[in-house]
Amino acid sequence: MSLINLNDIYKIYNVGGEEVRALDGVDITINSNEYLAIMGPSGSGKSTMMNMIGCLDTPSSGIYMFEGEEVHIMDDAQLASIRNRKIGFVFQTFNLLPKASALQNVEIPLVYANIKKEKRIKMASKALKDVGLEDRMYHKPNELSGGQRQRVAIARALVNQPSIILADEPTGNLDSKSGHEIMGIFDDLHSQGNTIILVTHEDVIAQHAKRTIRLFDGKITDDTKRK
Amino acid sequence: MFSLFFENFRISIGSVFANKTRSILTALGIVIGVLSVTLMGTLISGLDRSFENSMSWLGKDILHISRYEWFSDMEWWEVKNRPRLRSEYVEKIRQRSKYALAVSPVMQRGASLAYKDKETQTEIFGTNEDYMETISTNIEQGRFFTETEDISGSRVTIIGHGIKEAFFEGDNPIGQYIKIDNVKFKVIGVLEKQGKFLGFFSVDKQAVLPLGAFNRIFSKRGWMRLSVKVPEDKVSEGLDEISGIMRQLRRLKPSEKSDFSINQTKAFESQYNTLKFAIGGTGFFITLLSLIVGGIGIMNIMFVTVKERTKEIGVRKAIGATNGMILSQFLMEAVTICLVAGLVGLMIAYISSIFINKIFPSTLPIGLSIFSIVMSIFVGVVSGFIPAYKASKLDPIDSLRYE
Ligand SMILES: Nc1ncnc2c1ncn2[C@@H]1O[C@H](COP(=O)(O)OP(=O)(O)OP(=O)(O)O)[C@@H](O)[C@H]1O
Ligand SMILES: [Mg+2]
Secondary structure: OOOEEEEEEEEEEEEOOEEEEEEEEEEEEEOOOOEEEEEOOOOOOHHHHHHHHOOOOOOOEEEEEEOOEEHHHOOHHHHHHHHHHHEEEEOOOOOOOOOOOHHHHHHHHHHHOOOOHHHHHHHHHHHHHHOOOOOOOOOOHHHOOHHHHHHHHHHHHHOOOOOEEEEEOOOOOOOHHHHHHHHHHHHHHHHOOOOEEEEOOOHHHHOOOOEEEEEEOOEEEEEEEOO | OHHHHHHHHHHHHHHHHHOHHHHHHHHHHHHHHHHHHHHHHHHHHHHHHHHHHHHHHHOOOEEEEEOOOOOOOOOHHHHHHOOOOOOHHHHHHHHHOOOOOEEEEEEEEEEEEEEOOEEEEEEEEEEOOOHHHHOOOOEEEEOOOOHHHHHOOOOEEEEOHHHHHHHHOOOOOOOOEEEEOOEEEEEEEEEOOOOEEOOOEEOOOEEEEEHHHHHHHHOOOOEEEEEEEOOHHHHHHHHHHHHHHHHHHOOOOOOOOOOOEEEOHHHHHHHHHHHHHHHHHHHHHHHHHHHHHHHHHHHHHHHHHHHHOHHHHHHHHHOOOOHHHHHHHHHHHHHHHHHHHHHHHHHHHHHHHHHHHHHOOOOOOHHHHHHHHHHHHHHHHHHHHHHHHHHHOOOHHHHHHOO
16 A cells, blocks of 8 residues: 555645646655655745645645545644654754753654653654764754754654654755765665655755656656666 | 643743743733732731621620710711710619610720829729620639629729739739729729720720719719620510610600610621721722733733744644644643742732731631632633634644744
C-alpha cells in the first residue's frame, strides 16, 4: 500500500474576485522510504502542496489518502491527531519556541501525544542525540547556531517516530556548510528507513533526494526517479 | 490529559512571570477585588463580634422603659414634655406583671470618684438590688448591696473593674472607702471586666450605688429609666403586658398615645443591620467594579498575547495541538494571572487583618477567603475565554506565515 496518494487535488484561492489555483489538479503517489524533492519557481505551489501532504491544509477538491485514511474529509481534531502522530515538520525558519530549551522544544509533540514526563525526556534526549546535539540539550534557541537550531527542529520532527518528515526549504536560512550538515542528517534518516519530502530551490540540495518532481503553476510538470 | 494540564500550567506560570510588569498592572483589579471582599468580611466579622458582646451587655431579654425612644427622630422638647419615670413604678410593675422577673430603676449621672490622691471622672448609677439581674455582668469580688441597704440609704458601692485597676492596683478594694463627689462610700463589690461598648466607650469605669443613697445625696433630678427582665421566650408578650401596665399607671385613655417608650436591643439590631448592609453593599460594589475593570484588562492583555504569539500557535498546531489544547493553554494562562493576583490580594488581606485585629478584634473569614479565590478563577475563565477561543480557531498556515 502506498503511503500517500493525492488524486486530482485542487487548491483554489479567491483573491479579489480572481481565482488563484495554487494546486491545479495534482496526482501523485508516494511510497514508504521515498526521498522526494519538490522543486519549482516561486509561487508554483510547492508550500501549498507540502501543507496539503502535512494535513495542515485541506484541498478545495480531490481525494487525499494517507496510509489508507481519507484526509480530505477529516475535521480539525482528526487532522491535529494525524499531524501529531504521523507527520514531522521542519520549517525554513526553524520555528522553535524561544523561551524553551532544546529539550523542552523537542518534548512538545510528546506533550500533545499525552506521554508521561519521564518517558518524554527519554525520547526527546534520544532524538537530540540522533541529530548530534546531546551536549546542547539545555540551551535556549538563541544560544544555538542556525544549523544547531535546525537540528533541534529535526529532532522535534523525529521524536514521535512519524511516518513521514516534511521539510520546506530546510536549508534556506543556512550557510552552505550548515546546509550540507543538515542534508547529511536527512540522508542518514532516509537510510534508516524514514520517508522524507523536502522543498528546495537548489539543485545541489535536490541531488540528495532519490526522486524529484517539478511544479509549475500548480501542476506537476516533471517527475524523475534516480537510483 | 493530565500531563497536558500540567504542561499548560508550567507554560502559564512561565509567561506570567516573563511579563511581570504587564501582569502586575493587569492583575491589579483582581488584587483590589479580592482585598475589598475579604477586608469587608473582616470588618463585618469584627462588627458582629463587638455587636454581640454589646448586645449581651444590654441583654436581649431586657425591656428598657424610658422617655426617649432609641434611634427615633423625636425632638428634644417632645421627650422633655413626657412625664418622668418614677421609682414608685417599680413596686407596681412587680405586683401587676406576671412576666417581669426583675425590675430595677436606673438613675445615671456623671460624677467624680476619688481614692487617696487619685481622681477620675465617670458615670455613676443609682439602682436597686435587682440591678444585677438586668445586666449580663457578674460580680468579680465581694457582693452586691441588699434591699435593706437600699432602703436604709447605706453608703455602699460596687465599682467597675477599671476603677479597681485605677485606684487599687494589686490591693484588695473591699472594705475601702472612696469618695463620690466628695461623699464617702464603702466599696463592697467589684464588677468583672466588660470591654468596650460597641467598641467605643468603656463600661468598666462605673460605680453602682443604692438608689436610696443616690437620691438623698445627689437629688432626685436626673434621667431615670426602668429595666425589666422578662423570660427570653416571652419577650413580646412581656412587652405588651408592661406597656399595658405603664398606660394604667399613667391613666391613659385608649385613644391617647403612650407618653413613654419601651426600648429593646432589637432597635440596635435593626440599626446595626442597616450599617452592615451599607458596609456590605459598598464592599460588594467596589469588588464588582474592580473585578469588571480587572476582567476587561485581562481580556485585553490576552488578546495582545494571542496576537504576539500567533506564530507559536501555528507551530503548536503543526506539531499536533488540537484546537481544544490551544484553548486550554490560553485559558489557563488567564486563570493563572487571576489566581496569582487573587492569592496576592488574599495575602495582603491576611497581613492587614492581623494589624486590624490589634485595633479592632476581628478575623478574616475562611469561607470568604476561599470564595475570593474561586471568584478570581471565575474572572480568569470569563475574561480569558474569548481570546483563548480566538487563538484556538486560528488557521495553522496563516499563523505560521504570520510575522
Ligand atoms: N492564503 C492564500 N490566499 C491567496 N493566495 C494564496 C494563499 N496562499 C498561497 N497563495 C497563492 O498560491 C500560490 C502558491 O503559493 P505557494 O506558497 O505554495 O508557493 P511556493 O511554490 O511555496 O513559492 P515560494 O518558493 O516562494 O515559497 C501563490 O501564487 C500564492 O500567491
Ligand atoms: Mg514556499
